Amino acid sequence: xxxxxxxxxxxxxxxxxxxxxxxxxxxxxxxxxxxxxxxxxxxxxxxxxxxxxxxxxxxxxxxxxxxxxxxxxxxxxxxxxxxxxxxxxxxxxxxxxxxxxxxxxxxxxxxxxxxxxx
Numbered sequence: 001x002x003x004x005x006x007x008x009x010x011x012x013x014x015x016x017x018x019x020x021x022x023x024x025x026x027x028x029x030x031x032x033x034x035x036x037x038x039x040x041x042x043x044x045x046x047x048x049x050x051x052x053x054x055x056x057x058x059x060x061x062x063x064x065x066x067x068x069x070x071x072x073x074x075x076x077x078x079x080x081x082x083x084x085x086x087x088x089x090x091x092x093x094x095x096x097x098x099x100x101x102x103x104x105x106x107x108x109x110x111x112x113x114x115x116x117x118x
Contacts, residue, residue, distance in 0.1 A: 020093055024089070036060070039058045044071050045079055070083075073086060
């Protein structure tokens with residue numbers, strides 16, 4: 001019913017699955033914030049939506065879209081480290097899948113793997 005899947009394609013799917021699992025494990029390890037992450041979290045939590053469009057406190061910089069989406073996640077859920085990292089995880093998984101889908105541009109999957117992990 002599904003047809004034959006080549007060994008090469010099967011290995012690509014397995015590698016894609018392993019990379020996504022590794023990203024997910026990093027999300028749930030619950031490691032502590034680095035200093036710059038903590039200062040950015042203080043800005044996101046302490047400032048209003050309008051204030052996120054202006055220079056942040058403590059000489060911090062981040063894309064405005066990232067700040068707004070993170071503020072939405074924090075507003076909907078608890079003020080927890082997990083919710084500060086979930087948007088980054090979502091974008092990482094989407095990026096890995098898009099790189100996998102466009103691997104024919106680079107002619108070999110090993111180059112794409114190297115670029116996606118690096």
